[in-house]
Amino acid sequence: MLYDQYADYALRVATVITKNRMYAADAVQEAFIRVYSNIHSFDEDKPFEPWLYRILINECNRILKNQSKTIPISNYLESHPPIIEEDAYHFQEYEELYDAIKGLEDINKVPIVLKYLKGFTELEIANILELNVNTVKSRLFKGREKLRKMMRKFDEGRNQNEKKL
Template sequence: MMQDDWIEKIKNGDKESFRQFYEAYSNYAIRTASAITRNTEMAKDAVQETFIRVFRQIGSYNPDLPFDPWFYRILTNECLRLLKKEALLSKGGHINLENDPTLVEESFDQLSDLYETIQALDDSHRIPLILKYIKGFTEIEIANILGLNHNTLKSRLFQGRKRLKEQLERTGEEGEK
């Protein structure tokens, strides 16, 4: 498998393998980080820092476990760190971020109402929904990525879907008027 080859070569300091790995993962990472942070520049910063951390920490990766959850946990943690930093810097602790749908997966381009509704959810519901329904991670993988108890994650997914459905129903009713 190509991924296993990259990981082994990166562990041995092969810069060309790291470049190939970056090219393979960077677009997906930017899309995910943009969906989490709702800010293009912050997403780029998060992705850059994520790849630096991956390069430095690749020796701690357990090859017996799937790579993607390990990678996306680093990315998600970096996004959350930058969001927290932004919240501390902004007045009153409020985050004022612009939506940037241009970097989100094509399915969102076709469903702008859904995208806007997901982006309006609070982080504790929005991020698990993105990881599950856009990135395709299992609940157990998401719980590990976010450092949550599995039941807590299930509750957040349930509440997130419920809030999403309520918002979409409201949007539909407003559109009918």
């Protein structure tokens, strides 16, 4: 089943984009509804994943756009996201990197996630985001540079904390 095969990673990608587990779950659900509703228009000669992720990213963007029109139930939920259950892929080992990725602007974060967490090629990312391939390459380059700077800051902070001990 498509949902069983792609839902976990789709949720991770959506969580990085929306920065909110509940919004991400909504985006994934809506994306799969759209996939099933429009499966007849899918070109079977093309890979499925880029098509799915284009739909998912569009849903994430739609939810984020509508987010400003809603009133939050509680400021607590915004400042304290729900606890994420144990991750089968052990992403907690990469917590600093994940935090750095979350700190990127969407313009760099989305291509980074699609390239390095999902393994899409630059051409596939360009098709998903409906951008020029060179634009994708530029955003990936700038995103990697920003990540390097953030990771250096994490290292410097960790080294200063170790010196204090």
